[in-house]
Amino acid sequence: MSNINHPIFARVYKWISPLAEKQGSADHREKLLSGAYGNIVEVGAGSGTNFSHYPSAVSKVIAVEPEPTLRKEAVRVSRNLSIQIEVVDGTSEDLPVDDNWADFVIFSLVLCSIENVNTALAQAKRVLADSGKILVYEHVRSDNPKEARRQDLVNRIWPLFLGGCNCNRDTPSIIQNSGFQILTLDSFRFKPTKIWIPMEPHVILSATAI
Numbered sequence: 241m242s243n244i245n246h247p248i249f250a251r252v253y254k255w256i257s258p259l260a261e262k263q264g265s266a267d268h269r270e271k272l273l274s275g276a277y278g279n280i281v282e283v284g285a286g287s288g289t290n291f292s293h294y295p296s297a298v299s300k301v302i303a304v305e306p307e308p309t310l311r312k313e314a315v316r317v318s319r320n321l322s323i324q325i326e327v328v329d330g331t332s333e334d335l336p337v338d339d340n341w342a343d344f345v346i347f348s349l350v351l352c353s354i355e356n357v358n359t360a361l362a363q364a365k366r367v368l369a370d371s372g373k374i375l376v377y378e379h380v381r382s383d384n385p386k387e388a389r390r391q392d393l394v395n396r397i398w399p400l401f402l403g404g405c406n407c408n409r410d411t412p413s414i415i416q417n418s419g420f421q422i423l424t425l426d427s428f429r430f431k432p433t434k435i436w437i438p439m440e441p442h443v444i445l446s447a448t449a450i
C-alpha cells in the first residue's frame with residue numbers, strides 16, 4: 241500500500257527508542273495521552289510505544305504505520321494490551337479511516353518525518369469528528385536563531401540517516417497555518433540521548449480544526 245521502507249532505521253529505532261523512554265519520553269507520552277478517550281487514530285505509530293499509555297476511556301485505536309518492520313513490531317505490542325488496537329498499513333497522506341470517525345488524531349514524533357505535512361493535517365481534519373482534536377508530541381525548530389541555524393545545517397544530511405526525520409521543522413506554525421487552532425502548548429527542552437543531537441526543543445500540544 242505504501243512505499244515507505246526504512247529497514248535499517250526501523251531496526252535501530254526499535255532498539256534506541258527504549259533508551260529515550262527511560263530518559264523521559266515515557267512521561268511525555270503519558271502527558272500527551274492521559275486525557276484521550278473514544279476513537280483514536282494514531283498516525284505513524286512506529287513500534288507501538290504509545291500503546292501502553294492509552295487510558296481505559298479509549299474505545300478503539302486505529303494505528304496507521306507504513307513501515308513494514310515497525311508495523312510488525314506494533315502488531316506484536318498491541319496483542320498484550322486490553323485496549324482494542326488495530327494496526328494497519330497506510331500513510332498520513334491517505335488515512336484508511338472513515339470521515340468524522342475519530343475523537344483524537346495522535347501525531348507523536350511523526351510530523352518531523354512526514355513528507356507532506358499539509359496533506360496529513362487535511363486528512364486529520366477529514367477523519368476527526370466535530371470538536372475532535374489532534375494531540376502532538378514533537379521535537380521542533382528552535383526559537384533561538386543560532387540553534388535554528390545549526391539545525392538547518394545538520395538537516396542537510398539528517399533525514400538520510402533518520403528515516404526522513406527533519407530536525408528543523410517549525411511544526412506549531414505549520415499546524416496553525418493549516419486551519420487548526422492551538423488549544424494548549426507546552427514547550428520544553430528534552431535531551432533524549434547523552435550525546436548532542438539537534439532535537440532538544442520539544443512541544444506537547446493539542447489543537448482543534450477551525
Ligand SMILES: C[S@@+](CC[C@H](N)C(=O)[O-])C[C@H]1O[C@@H](n2cnc3c(N)ncnc32)[C@H](O)[C@@H]1O
Nearest residue numbers: 284285286289307310331332348349350353354
Ligand atoms: C520517529 S518514528 C515515531 C514512531 C512513533 N510515533 C513514536 O512515537 O515512537 C516516525 C514514524 O513515522 C512514520 N512515517 C513516516 N512517514 C510517514 C507517513 N507519510 N505516513 C505515516 N507514517 C509515516 C515512520 O514509519 C515511523 O514509524
